[in-house]
Amino acid sequence: MNPWRNIWTITKRELGAYFTSPIAYVFIVIFLLLCGFFTFFVGGFFERQEASLVRPFFDWHPWFYLFLVPAVGMRLWAEERRVGTIELLLTMPITAWQAIVGKFLASWLFLGLALVLTFPVVITVNYLGHPDNGVILTAYVGSWLMAGAYLAISCITSALTRSQVVSFIISLVVCLFLILAGFPPVINVLEQFAAPRLVDLVTSFSVMTHFEGFQKGVLDSRDVLFFLSVIGFSLFTTSVILRTHRAG
């Protein structure tokens, strides 16, 4: 049996689950409202007088995702464990990996969809001026990769517990750490007493540092690798956690 067929079956089911419950609609509406509000009012899109989305739009994404991605990811495994369907899922003729990847992909595609639905800002900026659409596209790719990294972390915390709330809070804290490790005010404090090498080490773990490159329109393989390895590592950890639960 083709493993991708199994993965796709899981993905389809998960995607369906988002759209039969209110989660999908609530999430998309709130995400779009936040994007619009922060871009045009807080981000000062018009006051800047420049045809760019980097500062007013993409700068906010790490912070939106901090709350929204754990909300999307929290149910992935916690719900399966609470309802007991995990027993069905993991006794089907599929590997645990296929289930993990399938579920992750569904949520990631869903986040991608929400991101695509922000296209009116791209149209707006193109209507008003002549932005570098290459930069916008790279920033979108980076934003999606970053969402994937957050999501994979939510997978871990979701596998850890039956409670969605606990999962949400833990992944929020972990993701917050990933942001703050590269947040300028935090770095400034850190620089005062830590060795430069240590500061570099800490900042290299931050999604901010790696998202920065994408925002400038630079597709650096190191940044892509960073996000992909966070995803890979987190999914692997998820599989280990799921296995240990069952080993008793």
Add this chain to the structure above:
Amino acid sequence: MIKVQNLAKVFGTKRAVDDVSFSVSRGEVLGFLGPNGAGKSTTMRMITGFLPPSGGTVAVGGFDIVEQPIAARRLIGYLPENAPAYTDMTVLGFLNFAAEIRGLRGDARKTAVSRAVELCFLEAVLHQSVETLSKGYRHRTCFAQSIIHDPDVLVLDEPTDGLDPNQKHEVRQLIRRMGEKKAIIFSTHILEEVDAVCSRAIIIDRGKIVANGTPQELRQKSEWAGAVTLRVRGAASSAVTSKLYQVPLVKKVTVVDEKDGHVTVRAFPKNGANGALAQAVGEAAHEWQIEQLQAEEGRLDEVFRSITMPDTVKETAK
């Protein structure tokens, strides 16, 4: 089809399943009995590959569940305890998903789903979300999922739990019918079910198998097996009792009831009476007016209790 050898599961310091071995072949329906917490569900979870065993092996259709999990799982249909199902899906959506993940596509999937729907009487709720279903329907939905790929092996954890008497009857019929061609394990704590459905039963207590045999054989272990109940008119219970004690095959006589000139006593046989007791008791009682003379079959519930709670049963038997 199913071969379980020295299976063990340890949770922390507790041995939930301890050295369990049995096998089930095609055409057999194995009833899995035991008090709550005896290790029934844990054993089934290991057979289906959900829990890895701490020791021992499980082979399904020749495939080891740990070494070749996918091949083994393909042969198994599994109804977990409490019949979980994705609450956000419709019944049809859920069954389609189950069929698809079992590798059924296109027409094969449609046929499989409609067959399962028919067998489990789900037509009425096909487009309803699982969340809104009554417990009975939800149970049948999960049951339908387990038979959707017409598996060779069925593992059913309390398949009749939460169903009304009619549904229970239907499910039992279904299990018995399917048992002719499949290997089925199902757990229950309803003993009448064992008689109605099983070709063999295993009683498990504190993780160990304590009895294994056909329902008939298990019943033989009962004190009641071969006992005779006698009701006569116009005699004192003491007279009847002492008369019966003179019959060589009788081990013990108890008075069940005495009122309005009727006496009901029960005589228990010595070992090796082999059903001859009824005649002997009948002959001994011929001077009285016999209203009832009945040879008892063994009673499963009593066997079950005497095996799983040996101490308390002796108390109540006195």
